[in-house]
Amino acid sequence: MKKEIIISGFGGQGGLAIGKNLAEAGMAEGLNVTWSPSYGPEMRGGTANCSVVLSDKPVGSPVFIHPTELIALNEPSLAKFESGVLPGGIIFVNSDVVTDRVQREDLTAYYIPCSQIADEVGNAKVSNMVMLGAYVAATKVLNPETIESMIQEMFAGPKAKFIPLNIEAFRRGMAAVQ
Amino acid sequence: MAIVYQKSKGLTDAELHYCPGCHHGIVHKLVAEVLEEMGLLDEAIGVCPVGCSVFAFRYFNCDMQQAAHGRAPAVATGIKRTHPNQPVFTYQGDGDLASIGAAEIVHAAMRGEKFTTIFINNAIYGMTGGQMAPTTLIGQKATTCQLGRTVEQAGMPMRVSELLSTMDGCVYAERVCVTDIANLNKAKKAIRKAFEKQMAGEGFTFVEVLSTCPTNWGMSPLKANQWLKDNMVPYYPLGVIKEV
Amino acid sequence: MAKELWKGNEAIAEAAIRAGCDCFFGYPITPQSEVPEYLSLHMPQHGKVFVQAESEVAAINMVYGAAASGMRAMTSSSSPGISLKQEGISYLTASELPCVIVNCMRGGPGLGTIQPGQSDYYQATRGGGNGDYRTICLAPCNIQEAVDLMQEAFDIADTYRNPVMVLMDGLTGQMMEPIEWREIPKRELPAKDWATTGKHGRDHTNFINSLYMVPEECDAHNAHLLEKCALMAEKEVRCEAVKCDDAEIVITAYGTPARIALTALDVLRAEGVKAGLFRPITLWPFPEKELHTLAGQDSVKAVLDVEMSAGGQMIDDIRLAVLGQKPVSYYGRAGGVIPTVEEIVEAAKKALKEAE
Numbered sequence A: 001m002k003k004e005i006i007i008s009g010f011g012g013q014g015g016l017a018i019g020k021n022l023a024e025a026g027m028a029e030g031l032n033v034t035w036s037p038s039y040g041p042e043m044r045g046g047t048a049n050c051s052v053v054l055s056d057k058p059v060g061s062p063v064f065i066h067p068t069e070l071i072a073l074n075e076p077s078l079a080k081f082e083s084g085v086l087p088g089g090i091i092f093v094n095s096d097v098v099t100d101r102v103q104r105e106d107l108t109a110y111y112i113p114c115s116q117i118a119d120e121v122g123n124a125k126v127s128n129m130v131m132l133g134a135y136v137a138a139t140k141v142l143n144p145e146t147i148e149s150m151i152q153e154m155f156a157g158p159k160a161k162f163i164p165l166n167i168e169a170f171r172r173g174m175a176a177v178q
Numbered sequence B: 001m002a003i004v005y006q007k008s009k010g011l012t013d014a015e016l017h018y019c020p021g022c023h024h025g026i027v028h029k030l031v032a033e034v035l036e037e038m039g040l041l042d043e044a045i046g047v048c049p050v051g052c053s054v055f056a057f058r059y060f061n062c063d064m065q066q067a068a069h070g071r072a073p074a075v076a077t078g079i080k081r082t083h084p085n086q087p088v089f090t091y092q093g094d095g096d097l098a099s100i101g102a103a104e105i106v107h108a109a110m111r112g113e114k115f116t117t118i119f120i121n122n123a124i125y126g127m128t129g130g131q132m133a134p135t136t137l138i139g140q141k142a143t144t145c146q147l148g149r150t151v152e153q154a155g156m157p158m159r160v161s162e163l164l165s166t167m168d169g170c171v172y173a174e175r176v177c178v179t180d181i182a183n184l185n186k187a188k189k190a191i192r193k194a195f196e197k198q199m200a201g202e203g204f205t206f207v208e209v210l211s212t213c214p215t216n217w218g219m220s221p222l223k224a225n226q227w228l229k230d231n232m233v234p235y236y237p238l239g240v241i242k243e244v
Numbered sequence C: 001m002a003k004e005l006w007k008g009n010e011a012i013a014e015a016a017i018r019a020g021c022d023c024f025f026g027y028p029i030t031p032q033s034e035v036p037e038y039l040s041l042h043m044p045q046h047g048k049v050f051v052q053a054e055s056e057v058a059a060i061n062m063v064y065g066a067a068a069s070g071m072r073a074m075t076s077s078s079s080p081g082i083s084l085k086q087e088g089i090s091y092l093t094a095s096e097l098p099c100v101i102v103n104c105m106r107g108g109p110g111l112g113t114i115q116p117g118q119s120d121y122y123q124a125t126r127g128g129g130n131g132d133y134r135t136i137c138l139a140p141c142n143i144q145e146a147v148d149l150m151q152e153a154f155d156i157a158d159t160y161r162n163p164v165m166v167l168m169d170g171l172t173g174q175m176m177e178p179i180e181w182r183e184i185p186k187r188e189l190p191a192k193d194w195a196t197t198g199k200h201g202r203d204h205t206n207f208i209n210s211l212y213m214v215p216e217e218c219d220a221h222n223a224h225l226l227e228k229c230a231l232m233a234e235k236e237v238r239c240e241a242v243k244c245d246d247a248e249i250v251i252t253a254y255g256t257p258a259r260i261a262l263t264a265l266d267v268l269r270a271e272g273v274k275a276g277l278f279r280p281i282t283l284w285p286f287p288e289k290e291l292h293t294l295a296g297q298d299s300v301k302a303v304l305d306v307e308m309s310a311g312g313q314m315i316d317d318i319r320l321a322v323l324g325q326k327p328v329s330y331y332g333r334a335g336g337v338i339p340t341v342e343e344i345v346e347a348a349k350k351a352l353k354e355a356e
Helices: A015-028 A075-084 A114-121 A124-139 A144-154 A157-176 B024-037 B052-059 B072-082 B094-100 B102-111 B160-165 B181-199 B221-235 C008-018 C034-045 C056-068 C079-084 C086-094 C121-125 C143-160 C170-174 C215-235 C256-270 C288-296 C315-322 C341-355
Strands: A002-010 A032-037 A047-055 A069-072 A090-094 A108-112 B045-048 B063-066 B088-093 B116-121 B170-177 B204-210 B239-243 C004-007 C023-026 C049-052 C073-077 C099-105 C136-138 C163-169 C176-179 C239-242 C249-252 C275-280 C282-284 C302-307 C328-332
Touching: A002 A015, A002 A075, A015 A032, A015 A047, A015 A124, A015 A144, A015 C004, A015 C176, A032 C170, A047 A075, A069 A075, A069 A124, A075 A090, A090 A124, A108 A124, A108 A157, A114 A124, A114 A157, A124 A144, A124 A157, A144 A157, B024 B052, B024 B088, B024 B116, B024 B181, B045 B052, B045 B072, B052 B063, B052 B088, B063 C056, B072 B088, B072 B094, B072 B102, B072 B116, B072 C023, B072 C049, B072 C056, B088 B094, B088 B181, B094 B102, B094 B116, B094 B160, B102 B160, B102 B204, B102 C056, B116 B160, B116 B181, B160 B170, B160 B204, B160 B239, B170 B181, B170 B221, B181 B204, B204 B221, C004 C008, C008 C034, C008 C099, C008 C143, C008 C163, C008 C170, C008 C176, C023 C034, C023 C056, C034 C049, C049 C056, C056 C073, C056 C079, C056 C086, C056 C099, C073 C079, C079 C086, C079 C099, C079 C121, C086 C163, C086 C215, C099 C143, C099 C170, C121 C163, C121 C282, C136 C143, C143 C163, C143 C176, C143 C215, C163 C170, C239 C288, C249 C256, C249 C288, C249 C341, C256 C275, C256 C302, C256 C341, C275 C288, C288 C315, C302 C315, C302 C341, C315 C328, C328 C341
Parallel strands: A002 A069, A069 A090, A090 A108, B045 B063, B045 B088, B088 B116, B116 B204, B170 B204, C023 C049, C023 C073, C073 C099, C099 C163, C136 C163, C249 C275, C249 C302, C302 C328
Antiparallel strands: A002 A047, A032 A047, A032 C176, B170 B239, C004 C176, C136 C282, C239 C275
C-alpha cells in the first residue's frame, strides 16, 4: 500500500494541517510516512501545498508529480494538479470555495462542501476535519478510530471542549462520501 | 634592596616586537597590571586582533585567542556567553575595530556583551604599512591617501567612543592617551574601571587609547607624542564619553 | 521508543541539544531558520547559550570563541550564509577547533532560490575558505539519519579537533518524518587541555592561533593538518550500497536525490533493470575505495550520478573513484528543482543503453 497525496490551497486554509494529520495518523498505525511542504513567501496568501506519503514500505521519494489523491482547497490548486493525478485516483474538491468541476473522467471526484458542513456542526474552523473525514472514508487506508483518538489527544486538557465538535465534523466528512 | 619597580606578572617574558616609540607596549603593560592587581590573571581570557597586536597572545600572561580580522568582538561574545563569570577582553586596533569589524563591535555594544574592549586608535594601519584608517585625520597622509585624507574622498574620521556610547548596552566608554605620566595614570584608571564594571556584570565597557605610530607617521617618538596631542586630541577629545 | 513526527530542522536542533551542544550562534536564512528558532527557545531552557548574531560572519566567529574556550559549539545556515562563514571555517580548522556547522542547502549561485539544492558540494568538500584544509562532511538522506549523525558530528569534531559539516538539503530540513530518539554510542574523547578556559593554576598560558610568521613553522603546521586529514580519511569513511550485488547500473547520489533514487530502483527492478544505489554518507572523506571496488564488479555496466546541481559536483569524486573502469554519466536538476523518480528511471535506462 502506498498513498501519495497532494493537499493544496490558499495559505491559511489549513491544507498543511490536513497533511500533518494524515501523516500523524499514518504513523500511529505503523505506516511509514513523510510530509513535505512547499515553503517560502508564497505561503502568505498564495497557494501552499504539501505532499504526504503513507506507505507500508520505507518511503523513498517524499515528493512526486503523480499523486494517488489530490485534495484541492481552491481553484488554482485544482487547475495546477488535476492533470497529474494517477488514473483511477481520487480528487477531493472543497466545493464551497471551488466552483470548477473536475474535467478528468478516469478518476473519482468528490465535491465536499467543507465550510457549509463545518458551519452546520457549529464552527467554521473545523472544515479541515470534514475534509479529513472524506479522505479517510473514501480511501479506507486509515482507521477512523485512529483519527478520533488523535483528535482526543490533540485537544487534551483545557481544549477538551473542542473534541466533540471535531469528531462530529470528521464523521460528517466521512458521511459526505458514503 | 627594596624593589621599586618590576614587570607585571600579567606579562610573559617574551620580547615585544613593537617598533620603538609605539604605545602598544605601554598599553599592554597597563592592561596586564590591572589584571594582576584585580587578581584576574588566572581567570582572564583575551582576544587579540589582526594588526600590529596580532601577537599579543605571546605577551599577556593569561589564556588568549587570536581572532580573524575585525571579528574579536564576536569571538569574545562566544567566550563570555559560555564563561559568564570570567573576565574577557578584546584588544583591537583602528583598522580591525572601526573598519572591517565595525558591525561586530557595534552589535556587541548593542547586546551589552559583558566584556571589555581596549581600542588602540593610532589613526593608521600599522602592520600592513601605513594605509588610511577610518580614524585617519583630515589632511593626514597615509599610503592610500598620499596627499592627505580628504572629506570628499573618505568622509570625516569616525569617533568610535561616541558612536558606541549611543548604544544602551554600552555602560562605559572613555578615551585616554599615554603620552605622559599623568595621562598614563588616567588610562590605567579607565582600564581598571572598565574591568570592574565588567566583573560587576553591568554591560559592555570600552576604553579608547589614542596612540602613536612613529614608524608609519614618519616621526620620532617624541614628535609623534606631540603630534598626537596637537592633532588627535582636538578631534578625539579625552575623558569619559559615557558612564552609566 | 515510540516514533515521533519531526520536522527536519527542528529534529536536528533537538538532536544537537541531546548531543551536548553547549552553545548555538546563528543568523536567519531560509530554509534553515527553524534551527535557530527552535534553539532560541530550547537552549536557554537547558541552561545553554543561544545568540542570534548580527551576521553569519559574526556567528561563525562566536563559534570560534566558544569552541576555543572548550565548549561544544554549533552554527547553522543555508548556502549563501555558509559562503559568508567560510573565513571562519578556515580559521577554525587552522586553529584546530572542533565545532558543528549545519548547511541546509538551497539552490545557487548568488541569492539563487530558497528551494532545495546541492550546489555546495565543492565548497563543503574542498575546504571552502583559504588554505589547505578539509572538514569532515556528513550527508544524511533522511531525518532519522540526520538526527543520529548529530551526536557523531560533535564526537568526530572533538576527536580530531576539526570542524564537521552536516550537509543536507532544504527538503530534508523542511519535511517531516517519524523518528526515534536512539541512544548513539558516545566516543571516548580526548581532554580539551588546549582550551583557553582561563589558566586556573596552570603553569602556562593556552593560546589559540592560526598565524605562523616563519614559513617552516607554517609548513610544519600544514603537514600536521594533512596528517590529521589522512587519519580522518582512514577512520571516518561511511557509505551505503543498496541492491548493488547484481547491479548493472549503479546510481550514485546523496541526500534527497538518494532517497528518490531508492524509489527509482524499485521502478527499474520492476521493469527488469538491475539497478543499485551507492550512497556516500561522508562526502569528505569520500568512499573512494568502496566505489572503486563496486565499479569494478563484473555485473556493473554503467554508473549514473544524480545530484541537485547544474552539471554535477560530486561527479568529480565519482569519476576519480571509478577511474574509467565503467562509463559515468550525470543527471541532475538545479535551482531548486527536485529530480523526479521518472526522470531518474529514464536517465538510468539511457545510461545503461549507452554503455551497451
